[in-house]
Amino acid sequence: MKNLKAKPKKKQPAKAKAKGDATIKIDGKEIKAREGSNLVQVARENGIFIPSLCYYEHIDPPLGTCRVCICEIDGKPAPACMQKVKNNMEVRVNTPEMEDTRKAIVEMMFAEGNHFCPACEKSGNCSLQHMGYEMGVSISRFPHLFKDRLIDFHPKRMIIEHNRCVKCHRCVEEVLTQDGKRVFSLCNRGNETVVGIDYEEEAKLTQEEALAAMQLCPTGAILVRGQSLAKPFGDRRFDKESVQKEERAKKAVVEAATKAAKEKKVIATISLAGCFGCHMSMLDIDLGFIDLLEVVEFNKSPINDIKKFTRQCDIGLVEGGCCNSENVETLREFRKKCDILVAVGECSIWGGLPAMRNMIPLEECLEEAYLNSITTVAGEHIVPYHEDLPKILDKVYPCNEIVKIDYFIPGCPPNPEHIWKAVKNLLWGDHYSILYSEFKYD
């Protein structure tokens, strides 16, 4: 494989580069760099973080496919990976507009593919997930498209998970057989574009080459059978800390609001189409919960088992999306009864794991569950339908498509510290800063 051969190239002494013959400005900071070197690389060497996904040091010309590294170059938006350093180049990385555009593109990838991080083998080693964290993506502004995509189990050694592919082109350019043939290629066009794999050529790869291909993939789209879980979750590449440690820490510190004497507030919580995992997480502050009860009172909530609202609440925490008519009604009631409504966890934000059914027509799901399943008891071949039963929706809807949601706390489940810090901030303006470890969860 090419990247193995090209490795020595990477080991150019960093100091030689530092003595560059060009002076450029990145966010006002003057930097010396070698004329013609790659901008993403130069920024990285100087401790400036430009998010990137498809960029890979020795693919030349760069791919320019993912567009995540878009910056303002001499006043115009352009992907940084496509830029060769020129003297007097002026680069602006962290302007509000550019930050938002880059974030939008990552959100677009989450909306376009079917990314269920908590159920993904690559979680913690995934560059897309990592970029999401680094940019503070908590909710995709775009509607999730839930396009039905296949998982290709045909290759002898690999599994291609088309739901997770971001079409970065890395594997297309880099994974070649010994006789120089391509193992991957983009196929189709438009929104049907997929990365196809050649089964014959794939069989020619050595185990090492196959593993390198899996690592090359920035997401969990290329998996090698039996090798995808080699390292446990929690100890993986992006699990521990942010690459932009200092900056992020600085950003995360929000001026503490003036603390007033704590007035007692009323909270309601509910689990809709969720697993109660977010509620379990809420309880995970352990003894802290006793302190909490001094300043809040729970109204309708599974925590105290109050079934009906008895008064207007200050804040409502909603876990889960809407998968049936009852969920919709409950959510609408919550909107009426709570002044602030917060969506807690992935399911309430965009559907989460229950939305795995969104790619499949409802009819097929129900038939599979009630009629054709191996555990179906003979003679009981019906799909339950009764006027007293909630009606199942055609797909799982995120809460903000039904009612207006004021705040979103992402995670599967969100870290307990994160949930309560956010709630305290919303209710009393308490100091709010989230550590990387508290923001890292799935």
Next chain:
Amino acid sequence: MEAETLSTQRAHPELLNCLWEYQNQHGYIRDEDIGQCSERFGISKIQLEGVISFYHFFHRRPAGQFTVYLNNSIVSEFKGFQRVREAFERETGARFGEVDPSGLFGLFETSCIGLSDQEPAALINFHPFTNLNTLKVRQVIAGLKQGVPVEELCDEVEDNIRHVPPGKRAVFFREYYPGNAITKLNGMTPEEVIEEINRSKLSGRGGAFFPTGLKWGLCRQQAATPKYIVCNADEGEPGTFKDRVLMNTMPGLVLEGMATAGYAVGAREGILYLRAEYMWMKDKLEKEIERFYRMELLGKNAAGIDGFDFDIRLQLGAGSYVVGEETAMLNSMEGKRGEARVKQYYPIERGFLGKPTVVNNVETLCGAARIIELGADQFLATGTSTSPGTKVISVSGDCHQPGIYEIEYGVKVEELLKACHADDPHYIQLSGPSGECISLADKERRLSKDDLSCGGAFMVFSKHRDILQILLNFTSFFKEESCGVCTPCRAGNFILQRKLEKIKLGLAQQSDYTDIRQWGHIMQSASRCGLGKAASNTLIKALDTFPEFFEVQQGEGLTRKFDLNKATEEYEKFKS
């Protein structure tokens, strides 16, 4: 012939033709063909699949003995597309996207086939059928079933040239004598030719308006050889058909334009990239090329100029809008997926096979040939001082006289609307879906480089047309035709389409329009090539131009509009 180009992918200029041979032989490309092709070119099968699946006229499954491609552009939609579509399904027994059980007919939808002045139109085995209606479809299909050859059933495509500037002011549509332009080259140095084109201020007529003389001059300065001239005859922008008429009426003029460019930049080979939708013109163009060789206007010492050898060949496309972008076209000619290249080099530096290449639109080349024939002065005497000359406009939509209008630059929108007898015009789309939309408030504005620059399409829609239907058609078009390489274009168009569908359902809120603007802007600034950058232009412009159409009754409340009955519709099926 193989050469290293920019990408690590090798070029296979023969590949597209090879695939066409297989496609024509069996009506589709079989697995064994892929095997043979893979051996011959030394590339993996998946790479071939990647190329084949990029172009919508290549099939990997049988596509019927008679393959019908029905145009689904917006003009066709308004002129009865749905009825014609149903008629095809009824008469053939096949469904769209499929082949009937006997394998006789395959029905497919396709984007604009360059016949917007005679819609609804379809291609059957690449022969044109125009002005279709239910009755005509029945007759055509009956004829085919009886064994009448397609060639006999198909229509003669009308040129519909409606307006030409009076007297000597016409540049394009005036009498044409083969060789009048090329023979003038004898006695001029290449530099003089470039100077003459520069003086005329001719600029690219494909829509980008790059000065033609400058492009030629820069290419001439390149040291690398050989150099190539590529004629871009892939006008895929829906609503555009000017190049069709230019090539159909004066195929020789296009060749002369190419030879002129070849002489100016020092190229020996010209390639005319013809879109597959125009396959019915292929014979005519090839015969004209032969005639030019016989007249010694091409080949060795072309047009009697010592040392000027110039050959022209034809390259057939295979169905893809984005290939009309010049670098995508170069990739396609090299037997690759027609994805636009990253902007590291201009084609004049490294184009076809990595060599300096001039890519010009059909109209630009015709214009250049006329300038050499008539002199820059005559060209400069027409139009306005900043945009001299005439422009060929394809007019279609709700007007009584759709067709070709050669207008002088500076003409007012109002004048053109009057000339084409537009019916109660309300919404006008300039330069196709990637262009811009205007309303009658702009009727005093002029078509010229400084005001309304127009790539060639002028689609008029009356007050009775649904603007949302127009925009949905455009967005679906981009969703299909995006090359799929970069995220903002591939996903963005898909997302915008969903948004428009939501609006169509009556679930729109003010924030949805804000979203369209912001998301459209992200696509504009972050996309990789012109397609993605331009795809949201019309949508955003429409919100500004027709605000009354997008007015939302209800303000932003706490509950969203959500149709619970519709969401539970599917489940209700299980009520026994």
